Amino acid sequence: MKWILVLSSIMIPLVIISVITYGLLQGINVYDAFAEGAKDGLKIVVRLLPTLIGLMMAVGMLRTSGALDGITRLISPIISWTNFPEEVIPIALMRSVSAAASVGLILDAFKMYGPDSFIGRLVSIMFGCTETIFYTMSVYFMTVKIKETRYTLPGAIIATFAGIVASYYLTLWIFGA
Numbered sequence: 400m401k402w403i404l405v406l407s408s409i410m411i412p413l414v415i416i417s418v419i420t421y422g423l424l425q426g427i428n429v430y431d432a433f434a435e436g437a438k439d440g441l442k443i444v445v446r447l448l449p450t451l452i453g454l455m456m457a458v459g460m461l462r463t464s465g466a467l468d469g470i471t472r473l474i475s476p477i478i479s480w481t482n483f484p485e486e487v488i489p490i491a492l493m494r495s496v497s498a499a500a501s502v503g504l505i506l507d508a509f510k511m512y513g514p515d516s517f518i519g520r521l522v523s524i525m526f527g528c529t530e531t532i533f534y535t536m537s538v539y540f541m542t543v544k545i546k547e548t549r550y551t552l553p554g555a556i557i558a559t560f561a562g563i564v565a566s567y568y569l570t571l572w573i574f575g576a
Contacts, residue, residue, distance in 0.1 A: 443542055450537045458493070458500045467492065482576075483567055486512070490522050491563050495532040495556070502526075521570040528562035528569075530555065 422429040461467050471488045478488075486508060494501040505522045512518040532555040540548060 447538060447541050450541055451534075454497065454534060454537060458497045461493070461496075462500065481567075484518050484521065486518055487521055487525070491525065491529075494526065494529045495559050497534055498531045501531075517570065517574065517576060520574050521566060524570050525563055525566035528566040529559045530562075532556065532559060 419429050422432065467489050470492060471485065474488055475485045479485075490501055490504045490508065493504055505526060508522050509519055514520075514523070532552070536548065536551060536555070540546075540551075
């Protein structure tokens with residue numbers, strides 16, 4: 400186990416050194432290439448900023464307006480037969496929109512139920528089994544200027560739903576109810 404910790408602590412420096420060494424061996428001015436990449440990255444950030452601000456405002460409005468609680472109250476009776484914890488529904492919904500907002504909700508769940516509770520374990524596994532659909536789509540598609548997303552959103556929603564279901568059954572299977 401100790402070798403995994405050592406390997407993980409040196410992995411990033413090894414990758415950086417390998418990239419620099421490869422660039423130098425290829426006769427590339429590594430610093431200029433890095434500076435050009437950083438400049439391009441800043442251009443992308445400036446182009447994405449309005450979308451990210453809008454997304455953050457929408458998340459804030461959902462949380463403070465009580466809309467998230469209302470949606471939870473609507474969904475709870477529909478899924479009550481599954482024994483899926485009602486307390487996890489807002490986290491599952493918010494996870495598809497914003498990782499930061501869902502982390503805030505997860506920390507609230509940890510404070511209320513504890514990280515080693517069924518709910519704490521469920522939201523932890525769920526965080527690893529799902530993705531922030533709308534954030535990811537807005538960042539990637541805005542970066543490369545894709546306007547027609549075709550089946551990306553329906554596919555991502557189905558995959559996220561599968562991740563939520565899988566995390567619930569994994570938690571039951573591994574830790575019990």
